Amino acid sequence: MLALAPMQDVTTLQFMRVIARYGGPDVYWTEYFRVHGDSRPEKWILDSITKNPTGRPVVAQLIGNDIPALVRTAKLLQKHPVAAIDLNLGCPAPVVYRKCAGGGLLREPARIDAILGALREAVTIPFTVKTRIGFNSPAEFDALLPLFAKHPIDLLTVHARTVVQMYRPGVRYDLIARAAGELRCPVLLNGNVFSAAQARQLLAETGVRGLMIGRGAIRNPWLFDQIRALASGATIKRPVGRDLLAYIHELWDNEITPGVRESAQVQRMKKFTNFIGEGVGETYLHDIRRVTTTADFWRVCNQFLDHNEPLSLEPTEKPSGMNILKGGKFPEN
Numbered sequence: 001m002l003a004l005a006p007m008q009d010v011t012t013l014q015f016m017r018v019i020a021r022y023g024g025p026d027v028y029w030t031e032y033f034r035v036h037g038d039s040r041p042e043k044w045i046l047d048s049i050t051k052n053p054t055g056r057p058v059v060a061q062l063i064g065n066d067i068p069a070l071v072r073t074a075k076l077l078q079k080h081p082v083a084a085i086d087l088n089l090g091c092p093a094p095v096v097y098r099k100c101a102g103g104g105l106l107r108e109p110a111r112i113d114a115i116l117g118a119l120r121e122a123v124t125i126p127f128t129v130k131t132r133i134g135f136n137s138p139a140e141f142d143a144l145l146p147l148f149a150k151h152p153i154d155l156l157t158v159h160a161r162t163v164v165q166m167y168r169p170g171v172r173y174d175l176i177a178r179a180a181g182e183l184r185c186p187v188l189l190n191g192n193v194f195s196a197a198q199a200r201q202l203l204a205e206t207g208v209r210g211l212m213i214g215r216g217a218i219r220n221p222w223l224f225d226q227i228r229a230l231a232s233g234a235t236i237k238r239p240v241g242r243d244l245l246a247y248i249h250e251l252w253d254n255e256i257t258p259g260v261r262e263s264a265q266v267q268r269m270k271k272f273t274n275f276i277g278e279g280v281g282e283t284y285l286h287d288i289r290r291v292t293t294t295a296d297f298w299r300v301c302n303q304f305l306d307h308n309e310p311l312s313l314e315p316t317e318k319p320s321g322m323n324i325l326k327g328g329k330f331p332e333n
């Protein structure tokens with residue numbers, strides 16, 4: 001199973017529409033609905049469920065720690081066409097974790113226990129959890145695993161970093177393999193999946209049911225199909241510069257908001273090119289970060305991408321953490 005990771009302000013209805021045209025994942029996640037005492041599901045996130053253009057299932061993610069509010073919101077969202085309700089136990093933003101929500105809950109296993117119990121009872125469709133491996137230390141995963149085993153959740157996604165680690169190197173795929181071995185529910189692996197060859201190796205070595213991919217899919221929308229092609233022995237699509245340029249044009253056309261200021265539109269596109277640029281190279285990234293006008297945006301994109309040379313679209317700096325399992329080398333795709 002291949003899933004698109006929930007990404008705030010990225011995995012919108014518009015982005016889902018674009019990525020679906022490239023093959024897309026088997027299942028989508030919404031960015032998190034913020035849940036508190038008097039919250040109502042955000043309209044723009046609800047749109048990605050009610051207007052889901054992909055033909056594939058979408059999972060609704062919640063963040064919060066107020067049990068009655070979580071239960072109320074889960075019941076409400078179940079009335080919409082969602083494949084599952086998911087609880088966020090990983091958000092590392094200080095504004096979130098200081099309120100003891102998202103990744104902040106990982107410091108309070110007893111509270112997680114109560115939330116899982118209440119949500120499991122309230123959710124009559126599949127109930128899933130997306131977690132990091134601890135708040136301060138991977139050793140905390142020892143206390144978290146029994147909680148995920150105790151409550152009959154339907155799927156666990158593990159982003160194998162701690163909250164304080166944010167996005168730094170050192171992804172603990174070995175702990176994901178442990179979760180896959182110990183839990184009865186299926187486990188999805190998440191964190192730094194950037195190529196089909198790496199995906200195949202991780203699937204084989206960890207025993208997980210599937211992969212959840214975030215930044216790698218923004219950078220390389222062909223990635224899900226490349227993973228499927230490698231698994232089935234089909235030819236892998238190798239995008240060239242002009243393919244990536246066409247993808248950026250598609251994002252632009254889908255993200256355009258009528259009446260919005262030019263600088264705001266360019267700013268919105270940088271949300272995507274900041275990730276895409278990591279797979280193109282440092283000079284492109286440097287230049288695209290500095291543009292403010294539409295003309296300059298396309299001048300820089302054309303300068304670097306108007307060609308027929310193949311692109312690997314992997315980050316220029318290889319992610320670490322691949323050597324943990326069986327001492328394997330980072331595979332080239």
Ligand SMILES: Cc1cc2nc3c(=O)[nH]c(=O)nc-3n(C[C@H](O)[C@H](O)[C@H](O)COP(=O)(O)O)c2cc1C
Pocket residue numbers: 005006007008009010030031032061088090091130159190191192193212213214215216
């Ligand atoms: C811009 C951005 C927004 C994110 N928003 C969410 C979110 O709303 N909910 C969530 O569970 N994780 C969120 N994440 C984390 C991703 O789902 C994922 O766990 C993380 O990026 C690691 O996967 P990757 O290496 O494949 O990107 C976000 C990540 C990014 C980069």
